[in-house]
Amino acid sequence: AQSVTQLGSHVSVSEGALVLLRCNYSSSVPPYLFWYVQYPNQGLQLLLKYTSAATLVKGINGFEAEFKKSETSFHLTKPSAHMSDAAEYFCAVSVDSSASKIIFGSGTRLSIRP
């Protein structure tokens, strides 16, 4: 069965600093991987998704993630944090190409210090 582990329930960085949110997955078959963002009192919004076309995936708002099969990781990065990036971030995995069954990680809350 597939699963997702997000390391660090809370990450705090200074404005302008590198953002790194960690995600490791477990899957017996090649996975489809997602990063979603959730702002306060809102639903989830897709940041980016990995579909095996390219290991480095660029998403919205300047975020990107790199799929590393040898490390079973899909970490999310952004070179320079903005105050507006403060939110909850969820890594998710699906082994279904229709993405009907998605398993979510427990989330990482990103705080940005002025």
Added chain:
Amino acid sequence: EADIYQTPRYLVIGTGKKITLECSQTMGHDKMYWYQQDPGMELHLIHYSYGVNSTEKGDLSSESTVSRIRTEHFPLTLESARPSHTSQYLCASSAGGGGILPEQYFGPGTRLTVT
């Protein structure tokens, strides 16, 4: 822009009451989902539907029920609310695969408190 709506956004209700959480989407998506999310925790799939008159239970057992009579509408009902049902409920929808990995679009959620 995702067009998926949930009402009410917030609901405080007493134990034993029957409640229905509404979810509607205007994108013509065949697939719809209900997730339960506790604060600081991951989302758990409680119900899904692949089309009209199709409903299935998700990975997390739930006392709620759902119906899918129309493509755009996927309401969730609790016959008798209990404090253990206090949570946030998120509705989502997605298109068919068609060779392109689809994304799930989420509504804003309903925060339910049962007293």
